[in-house]
Amino acid sequence: MTGVLEKRNKILSMMRRITLDEGSFTVAEIARRIGIPRSTAQDWTNRLVLEECILLDAPGRGREPARYIARTALPRTLCKRIFTTCDEDLVEIYHECMSSGCAAFCRHHHGRAGGALSTVRRDGTLLRERGHLGNVSADVGLSPLPAVSVVAIRKDGDQIIQTIRSFGGPSYSLTEMMSRARGVQAVHTRRSGNIVEGYVYTKALRLVAIGIDDTDTEGNGATFALAYALLQHIGRMDGVMPIAHHVAMLSPAIAEKTAGNSCSLIEFAAEEHQIPGIIDQAASFIAGESSSPHWGIAVKIGLSRPERLLAYGAKARSDRIDIDEAKSLAEASGIRIAGGRGVIGALAAVSLHGCGDEVLLNPKIPI
Structure with missing residues (x-):
């Protein structure tokens, strides 16, 4: 079993490397680079497609072989839902996370940062944060600073826009995950050094x-x-x-x-x-x-x-x-x-x- 897992990891690693370098790969390229029979490379390709580790990018036509792309091992998002309710200038932000550990992390750092938020609490895996419309100044970074802070909340028509300042892991969540959460209409980000600031748009419910x-x-x-x-x-x-x-x-x-x-x-x-x-x-x-x-x-x-x-x-x-x-x-x-x-x-x-x-x-x- 160990040998099979090692071979799988080696083949999948090569598939990811070629995807990053060239955008896609063929079965023949995998066979040549790893030094295995083409039939073995095809078997592994079929297996990894079924496991959804790789995707068919372009089917083969005539002499053109099928091309594949490798998916990242990272989940597309841990942010399940992000939405907001509003009552005049009072806003409550709801962030449902698939990970209780990540929910605890955000509660801890959002609570430490304060920022535009007056209360931060967990309700199961749902993070509930209240604040008033407005903006504040808050620094984020390495400890003892918090890693993430909601620094502004504003209302534009029927939308609530959160401005989130982040460092480290929360920056990845802001740039790669939050936009995939149910309830999010758009996320716009900008980077300044190792700090990422993002604008998260949700409906004012x-x-x-x-x-x-x-x-x-x-x-x-x-x-x-x-x-x-x-x-x-x-x-x-x-x-x-x-x-x-x-x-x-x-x-x-x-x-x-x-x-x-x-x-x-x-x-x-x-x-x-x-x-x-x-x-x-x-x-x-x-x-x-x-x-x-x-x-x-x-x-x-x-x-x-x-x-x-x-x-x-x-x-x-x-x-x-x-x-x-x-x-x-x-x-x-x-x-x-x-x-x-x-x-x-x-x-x-x-x-x-x-x-x-x-x-x-x-x-x-x-x-």
Whole structure:
């Protein structure tokens, strides 16, 4: 096995070298340069095509042999999605990475740099960064400097443009990977010495937070599962970016609870014109799938959260709230609600939007 791997690496290395030097190669060239029979070179070529290590560049015609090109061993991108939501001058940037290690690296360096960002946190492999429109000065480079920084955020029409200054590995991500992420419309870069500065263009979307509660009974259903199903359902709509699903614990002293008294919160990024359809879809989906007639949803649009909403969420973690209070606050806060008594917990879910998981899951932690 070791001999086979060594031969494979030798042949693939030669294919990559010729691709870099000449743009493409033929089977005969590989056979001649490595000193193996042409039939052996053809067998290896066929095998590496199947493994997607090399690609057919031009099929053979007449006396012209087929030409191939070698692919790099590096992944095309680790940046799965990059998108943004905007609420007046407040912007939230979402960067979903395929690597938890890279997500941790970016959180660490973006957080150290500060720059145009006021908060940087990880939500699984999703990096969530908030900042205001504007620009700052920030240096990047070798430690103790951060390796990357968002130095400016601006809005131009329906686009958000991030200016990212980078050094080392982040420069490769900026020049080679970010443009391939879903949600990115364009990336323009320029290099000055060993520093790369790039402009990342994304749509200025709106944040949609949906709270859900009271969809189960003692014998059927689970609100967290139905909420996640709704996240997937709406997330399949064109142009909608699913963001996250969170569970929050409310007061355990409520007699009507089916178990521990939890509610769910799901988040999306969407264009303004899509929001009415999302709300209708959410209400219809929950009404049709809920095991309980008491289901309720609450929909909050935007990044901001008034203090009265947070106070309501805090109260729901320790006290009983009647439905009239919930309806009154929802109307005053511009939050759409639908359903029965479940709107009490659903409104609490969107009121707690932005709290960390430890806070959401432990009502004893003050907010």
